[in-house]
Amino acid sequence: MRLVGPETAAEREVREWFEYQRRTNLERLEAGAQTLIQLITGVYGVLFAVLALSDQPVYLSRSVVVWMGSIGLVVFFAALIAAVMVVIPRPLRYQLDNLTEMQHTYERLVRRKATMLVVAQLGFVLGIACLIAVILAVLWQW
Template sequence: MPVLGPETPDERELREWLEKQKRGNIERLETSAQTIIQLVTGLYGVLFAVLALSDQPAYLEQPVVQWAGTVGVGAFFATLVMALFVLLPRRVSYETDNLGEMQAVYQGLLGRKAVLLQIAQGCFLIGMAALVVVILAILWQG
């Protein structure tokens, strides 16, 4: 049970730090989504460079390269879509004099962005794994 009494400087500092972290959550989620978009854009270039060469090398006929390439392209596309959904503005409405409703709207917005970013991260990992499989299949072709 918490002790009642005046707030100590350490407690005040901790409370203020936690409030600052809370205020920055949505901004950090959106910054993370932007970073993922930049990474995927670059990795799309790598994947397409490996898969879409004009002279059609023999490794493109390997089923593992075809399947992993398809999975990679799809996963990176899903990553971009989910990351963009994190960044898209969304209209929210609430009563300005109802702090409980404002908190619920904030928690809903934060939760939605966090879930979408987690899905984007999962898709990104799948895309990276597919890219690694494509590259390894090319290196090990015999």
């Protein structure tokens, strides 16, 4: 940290970049959650297509397909709920004339949205792993 002298152009650029990141943090979190919601609903369709065929082939009774399919459905649904929690607006309570309280409220909001987005991402990855296991079990007849 520089203690004396005016701010250099490079220092100002770094400070402005971090300020921009802080200002756009909520929008990026919500955009990430919306992308996950779209991906999850699309992958849900693929998983249902593999699991819910009308003629009920033999592979649907295999334990790997039943367990991984069931776990995948539950995990995708949990990830979908977590991603929706990021984008659903909630009322914020704070004093309009108290900047410290406003800053703490903002930090709690960002922390909650970031945590829910991480939960949604982990659920999405686990759901994809289950989907891959189901597809491999069907293809390789496990």
